[in-house]
Amino acid sequence: MPANGLDSGRRAAAVLVVVLGAAALWRGTGGGSTADASQKAMSAAIAEARERAAANDPRLKGSYRFDRGGWLYVHLEGEPGALGYQHGYLLAPEIEDAFAAVRAQMTHSTERDWEFFRKAAHDMLWPKIDAEYQQELQGIVDGLRARTGSKLDVYDIAAFNAFEELPDYYVPWYNKAHPVAQAPMGSGRTPDLKSPGNCSAFVATGSWTKDHQIVIAHNNWTSYLNGERWRIMFDITPAHGYRILMDGFPGVIASDDDFGINSDGLMVTETTITQFEGWNPEGKAEFVRARKALQYASSIDEYTRIMLDGNNGGYANDWLLGDRKTGEIAQLELGLNAYKLWRTKDGVFAGSNWARDPKVLKLDTPQFDPNDLETSPNARRVRWDELLNENKGQIDVALAQQMLSDHADSFAQKEQPDERTLCGHSDLSQRGVQVWAWGAFYPGGAVQGKTTDSAMTKEMRLIARAGHPCGGDFLAKPFLAAHPEYDWQAPYLRDMKAGPWTEFRSGEPQPKH
Numbered sequence: 299m300p301a302n303g304l305d306s307g308r309r310a311a312a313v314l315v316v317v318l319g320a321a322a323l324w325r326g327t328g329g330g331s332t333a334d335a336s337q338k339a340m341s342a343a344i345a346e347a348r349e350r351a352a353a354n355d356p357r358l359k360g361s362y363r364f365d366r367g368g369w370l371y372v373h374l375e376g377e378p379g380a381l382g383y384q385h386g387y388l389l390a391p392e393i394e395d396a397f398a399a400v401r402a403q404m405t406h407s408t409e410r411d412w413e414f415f416r417k418a419a420h421d422m423l424w425p426k427i428d429a430e431y432q433q434e435l436q437g438i439v440d441g442l443r444a445r446t447g448s449k450l451d452v453y454d455i456a457a458f459n460a461f462e463e464l465p466d467y468y469v470p471w472y473n474k475a476h477p478v479a480q481a482p483m484g485s486g487r488t489p490d491l492k493s494p495g496n497c498s499a500f501v502a503t504g505s506w507t508k509d510h511q512i513v514i515a516h517n518n519w520t521s522y523l524n525g526e527r528w529r530i531m532f533d534i535t536p537a538h539g540y541r542i543l544m545d546g547f548p549g550v551i552a553s554d555d556d557f558g559i560n561s562d563g564l565m566v567t568e569t570t571i572t573q574f575e576g577w578n579p580e581g582k583a584e585f586v587r588a589r590k591a592l593q594y595a596s597s598i599d600e601y602t603r604i605m606l607d608g609n610n611g612g613y614a615n616d617w618l619l620g621d622r623k624t625g626e627i628a629q630l631e632l633g634l635n636a637y638k639l640w641r642t643k644d645g646v647f648a649g650s651n652w653a654r655d656p657k658v659l660k661l662d663t664p665q666f667d668p669n670d671l672e673t674s675p676n677a678r679r680v681r682w683d684e685l686l687n688e689n690k691g692q693i694d695v696a697l698a699q700q701m702l703s704d705h706a707d708s709f710a711q712k713e714q715p716d717e718r719t720l721c722g723h724s725d726l727s728q729r730g731v732q733v734w735a736w737g738a739f740y741p742g743g744a745v746q747g748k749t750t751d752s753a754m755t756k757e758m759r760l761i762a763r764a765g766h767p768c769g770g771d772f773l774a775k776p777f778l779a780a781h782p783e784y785d786w787q788a789p790y791l792r793d794m795k796a797g798p799w800t801e802f803r804s805g806e807p808q809p810k811h
Contacts, residue, residue, distance in 0.1 A: 565620035
């Protein structure tokens with residue numbers, strides 16, 4: 299028997315001994331509360347033995363996690379299956395928690411049960427996922443099960459990885475294609491689903507920045523239900539491709555709000571395209587293409603090629619890119635029926651969920667009005683133009699942090715945190731954001747911020763803040779008391795408290811306690 303097989307056999311035998319001993323104890327105690335207590339003790343003993351045995355698995359070699367500044371820094375290394383196993387094992391509690399929250403949000407907004415999404419993952423997504431990412435996803439399942447005995451399988455995890463594309467891109471397309479299958483959970487209505495408006499970001503270079511090198515910055519806009527959990531800093535050393543430092547979500551193999559750098563000098567972020575419509579069921583999942591592009595692309599052209607290959611229309615974005623080696627930046631506006639690539643070595647590109655290419659506007663976002671300056675995407679576009687032009691030649695990482703924290707409402711012409719400010723606080727606005735189907739006082743907005751520059755990227759470093767980039771806190775209990783219309787979120791909505799701006803570096807050693 300191979301050595302690792304022998305080790306597995308010994309671990310299984312150890313668990314079996316504990317299980318049999320605990321079972322014997324339970325049988326000998328009789329019924330009632332004593333039996334209940336013994337059954338709980340047996341379950342705890344089994345879980346402890348399973349976790350102790352799994353902790354010695356050779357697939358965990360070199361991996362670790364630690365907390366800093368409100369983030370969980372997670373180091374993963376090795377072949378795809380090992381990367382997944384480490385991910386699933388190290389983040390098992392966070393994955394189980396995040397999965398429950400995401401599942402609740404997906405089923406609530408779409409009125410589709412979870413089996414609908416599992417079927418989409420099994421039939422549509424899985425066959426087109428690259429083999430290495432299939433292995434990584436299966437590894438996450440294996441690590442989860444080793445740590446907690448989880449019942450989740452690879453189709454649960456695949457659907458979970460697609461939580462930014464299945465409910466708001468695939469389901470609207472599916473509802474139009476299958477009208478008799480609408481409103482399956484009995485409301486008698488078709489859910490008002492719109493592609494999300496996630497993020498405010500910019501990338502600048504040349505005469506626009508203080509040192510004439512690239513500066514890139516991004517804050518993630520999403521629901522607070524998800525955003526409070528979006529606090530993983532992944533340091534990944536894959537057996538193939540480039541090393542990656544990126545923020546991320548527990549259990550998801552891509553950054554998904556998409557801020558990351560790789561060891562060949564590529565710098566990546568994005569903002570979603572408001573009121574995008576379309577889906578290609580024969581395409582490849584966006585989370586797979588985004589992860590592959592960050593892992594393997596060494597240039598703007600390669601990144602663009604990977605994102606275009608098998609484009610399914612899911613999670614349609616304006617990608618803001620930088621190449622540290624050349625000082626060039628780019629904006630890839632990636633629709634389904636059209637796309638546009640702009641690039642320069644002296645300029646700035648900003649994003650706040652608005653499309654600007656006439657062809658993309660016509661073919662992929664026909665309902666979006668770029669002239670409505672009252673709505674969040676356009677109001678933030680105006681503010682980006684003001685800030686970036688006012689600070690031309692002075693932009694650096696410190697100034698980027700201030701910009702991500704900005705509370706100027708360009709439409710109201712005053713300082714007030716709301717749905718129109720770069721650091722978004724939609725929970726403070728009675729208007730909501732209708733173009734995203736966010737109602738009045740929707741609990742969502744900017745949930746964290748990140749920035750880096752060319753010099754830092756060369757050393758695989760970035761700076762990030764968990765929670766509102768401005769430093770403000772969101773408190774769930776008083777919010778729900780004031781807004782009972784969001785009570786369905788109560789089991790999952792938590793306080794989102796801001797941490798400090800914190801620097802992270804690829805390859806950081808695990809702190810000694």
